[in-house]
Amino acid sequence: MRERIISSIGFALLALCFVVALARIGLKQWWLPAVEGKEQVTIRVAHWQLEGGVRDAFNAMAEKYMESHPHVRIQQLPVPERIFPNWLITQLVGGTAPDIIQIGLGMTEERKARYFLPMSDLVDLPNPYNAGTDLDDVPLRDTFFDGMESSFSQELLEYYGLPLSGFTVRMYYNLNLLREITGGESLPTTYEELTRLCRQTMDYAKRTRQKISPIAGSKYNAPLLMDRLSSSQTGDLAKRLAYDFLPNRPSTALLASAFRRGDWSLETPEVEAAMGLMRDLGQYMQPGFMQLMRDDASFYFVQGRAVMIASGSWDSTSIRQQADFPVAVGPIPVPAPQSDPRWPYSQGPLADSTVEAGVVMAITRASKHPEIALDFLYFMGSKPVNQLWTDVSGWLPSVVGVKPAEQSKGFAPFLDGFIGGFNLSFSGADGMRVYRNSINRLVSPQGSVDDFRTDLAKSYSSAIAEDLRRSSLGAVQIAQRNDTLLAALSMLAASGEDRASEKLDLLLQSSAGNDYGARRTPAVWKSFEN
Amino acid sequence: MASTFQFNEARDAFVIATGDEAMRKFGEAATLLNVQPRTGGNIQRARRLFEEVARDTPPGSKLSRLSRFYIARVKEFYLAPQDIEGATADYLSLLQEKTADPLIEQGASRLVVIAAFSGGTPADRLQKLAALEKLDSLLETPAGRREFHTSMAYALLDNGGDKSRAVDHFLAADREGFTRKATAVSAWLVAATTAAEIGRNIDARYFFEKMLATYPQDPRNFTVRSLLGRLGPDNG
Numbered sequence: 106m107r108e109r110i111i112s113s114i115g116f117a118l119l120a121l122c123f124v125v126a127l128a129r130i131g132l133k134q135w136w137l138p139a140v141e142g143k144e145q146v147t148i149r150v151a152h153w154q155l156e157g158g159v160r161d162a163f164n165a166m167a168e169k170y171m172e173s174h175p176h177v178r179i180q181q182l183p184v185p186e187r188i189f190p191n192w193l194i195t196q197l198v199g200g201t202a203p204d205i206i207q208i209g210l211g212m213t214e215e216r217k218a219r220y221f222l223p224m225s226d227l228v229d230l231p232n233p234y235n236a237g238t239d240l241d242d243v244p245l246r247d248t249f250f251d252g253m254e255s256s257f258s259q260e261l262l263e264y265y266g267l268p269l270s271g272f273t274v275r276m277y278y279n280l281n282l283l284r285e286i287t288g289g290e291s292l293p294t295t296y297e298e299l300t301r302l303c304r305q306t307m308d309y310a311k312r313t314r315q316k317i318s319p320i321a322g323s324k325y326n327a328p329l330l331m332d333r334l335s336s337s338q339t340g341d342l343a344k345r346l347a348y349d350f351l352p353n354r355p356s357t358a359l360l361a362s363a364f365r366r367g368d369w370s371l372e373t374p375e376v377e378a379a380m381g382l383m384r385d386l387g388q389y390m391q392p393g394f395m396q397l398m399r400d401d402a403s404f405y406f407v408q409g410r411a412v413m414i415a416s417g418s419w420d421s422t423s424i425r426q427q428a429d430f431p432v433a434v435g436p437i438p439v440p441a442p443q444s445d446p447r448w449p450y451s452q453g454p455l456a457d458s459t460v461e462a463g464v465v466m467a468i469t470r471a472s473k474h475p476e477i478a479l480d481f482l483y484f485m486g487s488k489p490v491n492q493l494w495t496d497v498s499g500w501l502p503s504v505v506g507v508k509p510a511e512q513s514k515g516f517a518p519f520l521d522g523f524i525g526g527f528n529l530s531f532s533g534a535d536g537m538r539v540y541r542n543s544i545n546r547l548v549s550p551q552g553s554v555d556d557f558r559t560d561l562a563k564s565y566s567s568a569i570a571e572d573l574r575r576s577s578l579g580a581v582q583i584a585q586r587n588d589t590l591l592a593a594l595s596m597l598a599a600s601g602e603d604r605a606s607e608k609l610d611l612l613l614q615s616s617a618g619n620d621y622g623a624r625r626t627p628a629v630w631k632s633f634e635n
Numbered sequence: 636m637a638s639t640f641q642f643n644e645a646r647d648a649f650v651i652a653t654g655d656e657a658m659r660k661f662g663e664a665a666t667l668l669n670v671q672p673r674t675g676g677n678i679q680r681a682r683r684l685f686e687e688v689a690r691d692t693p694p695g696s697k698l699s700r701l702s703r704f705y706i707a708r709v710k711e712f713y714l715a716p717q718d719i720e721g722a723t724a725d726y727l728s729l730l731q732e733k734t735a736d737p738l739i740e741q742g743a744s745r746l747v748v749i750a751a752f753s754g755g756t757p758a759d760r761l762q763k764l765a766a767l768e769k770l771d772s773l774l775e776t777p778a779g780r781r782e783f784h785t786s787m788a789y790a791l792l793d794n795g796g797d798k799s800r801a802v803d804h805f806l807a808a809d810r811e812g813f814t815r816k817a818t819a820v821s822a823w824l825v826a827a828t829t830a831a832e833i834g835r836n837i838d839a840r841y842f843f844e845k846m847l848a849t850y851p852q853d854p855r856n857f858t859v860r861s862l863l864g865r866l867g868p869d870n871g
Contacts (some may be wrong), residue, residue: 205829219641250852259817333838344828348792351707351862352824456854524858582713587667589642592665592701595738596658607814613737614815616746617782621789623712628752 146474148481151182151196153189153210154464158422162498167495168485175476186210197469204472205482208465214260222468223263225604228253239506248488249503255462260583262611266467267486269494271501273457273516274329274417276437281430282412284318285309290436297445299438302390306412321411322390323402324541330415330437332512332528334386335379337439338450339526342375354524355575357532358622361569362629368556371529371558371565375450378549379529380554382440382448386547395544403427412475418516419463422499423592425512434515456522460515529561532574539564566633573630580623587616642669655843657692660684661702668705668713678713682706695734695795703729704739711745723749731772740779743770744786751790760794771807784828785822792829802830810841820846828862836866 150163167179182190184202192213192442196202197220207216228246235241238316246253246264249343255268276299280290286302286309293299294426302321310317320330336354346363347355363369369376391397406414407427413435416424425432439455440448466485468478491504499512509517530537539561547557591612597605646666664684667677668685689702707725710718726742734740747770750763752802764787774780784853792796805826827842841864847856 220694254816259815348829349821351828351858352821420767456857518854520852520854521857523861524855583714584671588705588712589645589665589669591738592661592705595701595736596661609737611815612784614813614818615742615777617741617786617820618821620745621748621786624748624752625793 111466116410122421133458134136136299137273145178146176146477147178147180147223148205148478149180149182149475150205150481151184151203151428152207152464152466153184154207154419155183155185155270156419156423157426157544158498160499162494165493166485166496167488167550169490170481174477179481193216200286201611202471204474204478205466205468206465208256208569209463210267214258217467218261218263221264222267222470222472223261223512224256224267224479225262225264227479228264232483232487234490236483238384238488245486248486248505250505251396251503256465256467259615260587262615263607266465267482268462268503269464269466269485269500269504270419270498271462271493271518272418272516273501274415275335275434275516277406277414277420277424277431278435279406279409279412279428279430280433281431282306283354286412289431290635292433293438294435295444296438296440300389301385302412307389314499316410317389318405318411319389319413320386321402321406321414322387322396324395325391325399326402326415327387327394327544328530329417331383331387332530333455333525334439335528336525337373337378337452337455338382339528340371340452340523340527341450343526345506346476350526354527357572358626358629360527360531360574364566364569365632367627376529377554377558378448378450378555382549384554384557385447386566388550390548392549393545395541395548407591411471418513421513421516424500424617436519449620452523454519454522455525456519456520456634464500464503477493477508482529500610525542532569533576535568535575536541536565542555549555554612570630573626573633577627577630580619580626583619584623586617587612587619588615591616638694641843641865642666643671646670656690659699661688661698664688664702665705668709678709679859681713682709685709685723686777695732699844700732700734700736700739704742705815719749719753730770733773733775737776737778740774740776741781743767743783744775744846746770747783747786751793753788757794761791762797764790764794765798781808781813783828784808785818788822788826792825798829798833801832802826802835804844805829806838809845816850820850820853820855824859829858831866832861834867839863839866 109341116558144485148522150164152159154160159180160327163181167181171177191210193206194216197216202220208221225500231242232240232248235243240248250271251268253264253268256264256266258265278292283302284290285293286305306317306319309315322330342353343350343360347359347370349355349359369630391411394402402414403420404414405411405425407424409428409430414424421434423496440451442451442453444451466482468482469476485494486504488504488507491502491507493498495502495507495513499510500514501509501516530540543557543560546552546560547554558584592610593608594605594609598609643746645706645712646663649659649666651661652662664681667681670677676703685705689699692699703725704707704871707722707729710725711722723746726746729810730742730746731764747764750767753760760854767787768780770783771780776785782806784804788801790803790810791804805822809826810820813822823842823846827839827846830836830842840863843859846853846859847863850856
C-alpha cells in the first residue's frame, strides 16, 4: 500500500513537471505575440563563460533589451568550456547555430569565414545605441578601448563581432587569513613583501596545525605567476639575443636560433635566476600543484586553504561568490632592481602584457534574423549597456569611458611597466610539455634548480626542434591558403570591387611576413638537426 | 567563395563556368591550390592550367603575368622537392618586365627571402643580398617597394649584415606606408632599437615617437618611452 502511494506521488510529480514544461513552452510561443501583435522573434546567444555573474549579466542585458523590444526574446545558451568546441562545430555544420556566438574556443579562420557575418562595413559608423552619450557619432571601432583589434581577423581582414570585456591577471587574497596571519590587511606591494607573507603563512600553518598553503596553484594558475616572475629576469637577455625583443619578446625562431648557436642555454645566469625565482615562489604552493586543474586550485582557495591565488579578472565574481570571506586583489609584484642579489636582472615593474578585449560576440550566417541579432549586438556594445554588463558581471568593461565595477577596480590595466623577457616554454606545445614534466623537480621541497635543469636538458632541444617543425609546416600552409585569396583579391581589385584594393594591401603585408617565416623557421629547425 | 575558404565549391564553380576561358582556367587553377585533400594531381593540374593561361593570353596581360607568378609560387611552395632555382628565375623575369602589379612585385621580396636563407656562409648570403639591392629600381607600386625593403631589412639583420643599411631599408619601407598594425609595430620597433644601437638617434626617435603617437595604448609603450628617454644626440 505504502509503495503504491509513493509510486502515485512519483507519477503525479512527473505529470506536474510535464504540465509546467508545456506551459513554459506555450507561454514563450503564444503569449508574447499576443501581447505585441507582432511575430515573435527569438535570438539565441551562446557563450562558454560560466563564471559567476556572467550569466546574470547576459540576463540583465537581455531583459533590458526585451523591455524595449517586446516582440524579441533573447535566449541565453551557456555551454561548458570543455564541450564548447565540439558543440560549436556540430551546430555550425548542422545549420542549427544560434544567432550570436562567442568567438574563440574551437574557432578557426575557416569557420569564422564560412559561418559568421563580417562587420567591417559597420566599424566606421556610429553605434545607434550610443546616441545621447559622449560616444554619439563616434565610429563603432573607436568606442572600444582596443579599437576592436580583438574582433579583427588578421587572416581574413574582416571584423567579426563586438567585444564585451577586458582582462588582466592579478593576485587574489583571502582577507580573513591575511588579517589572522599578519594582523592587518595590507597587500604585498613588493616581491620581498610577497615572500615574507608566504613565510608568515607557513609559520602560521605550523603553529596552528592547519593545512594552509600560502598560494593555491594548478597547471593553469601556476604558469600565470611563474611566467611573469621568470620573464622579470630575462628582459635584458632577450634584448641581447634578438633584434625583435621589443615587438615580439622575442620571436620563437630568433630565440631558438640563439639557443642553437649557444648564445644562451639553461645555464645562462639570467635563465638560472629565472629558475631560482620560480623555485623561490613555487615552493609556497600546495604539493603536487602541477597535477591539479584550474577548478581544484579555485576550490582550494575558496575553501580557505590558501591565502592567495593568481588568476584573471574573469574569475573575480566566481571567487567572490563562492568564498565566504572577503577577497582583495592586487598586482603580482616582481623583484625590484637591486632589491636582492639573487635576482640581479630585474628591470622594474612589468606592464600587463596585453590590453586586448575579450568575450567577442559575433553573428552567425545561420541567423534567421541577422538584422535583429545585429541590433542586439549594438545594444550590448553600447556605453550604457556595457556599464550594466560590468556592474553585474564584475568583469572589466570594453567600451571607452565605462567605469569598472567596484569589485573590478583592482583589475584596471597597468601600462606603466616594462615588457618582460621570455619563458622557458617559449617555443610552443612541446616546449610547454617538457617544461611541465620537469617542473616538480624545481618546486618540490627535495627539488633544486640543478635537478630541474638536468631533467629539462634531456629533452629541451628536441622539444624546441619539434615546435619549429610544426611552426614551419603551419607557415607553409598559411602561405598556400593566402595564395588563392591573393589571386581572388588581385582580380577583384583590378575590376574596381569595393574595398578589394585595401584588403589586398593588408593581405600582402600579412602574407609577406608569413612567407618570411616560412623560410626562416625551417632554416632554424634544420640547424637543430645538424 | 574563396574568401570564405570554400575552395572546393569555388573550384567546382570555375569548372562549369562559361565565358572568358582564360579567366575560368585561372580561377580553377588558383582554387585547385587549396582544394582538399591537397593532392599532387591537383597541384600538377593547377600548374598546367597556369601554363596554358600564360601561353594563350597576350604576354603583357595581367592574367598572363599573374599565371607566371603563380607558376613560380608552385615551384617555391607546392612541389616536393621545391624548385627554388626555377622560382627565382621566374620571379626575376617578371620583375624585369616592370609589371606595376602589387602582387607580382612581391617577387622582389621573395627573392630577398630566398637569398637570406639559402646555403653557404652568412658572407655568401650577404653578397647575394647586396646583388638584389638593384631590384628597387624595378618596383613601381608602394606595396612592392614596402615589402621588398622590409624583407631586405630583416634579411640583413638575420645574417649579421650592416645595421645602418637595415635602418635605411626600414625608413624606405615606412615611406610607402604600413596599414597593418602587427607589421607596422614590428618594423618600427625593430628599426628604432637597431637605430638606437648604432647611434642613429634621430631615426630611433622618429620610429619610437611614431609608435607612441599611432598606438598610444600599447603595453610596450612604457619600455618605448624609457628607451626614448635614454637616447642621446645623434651619432649616426
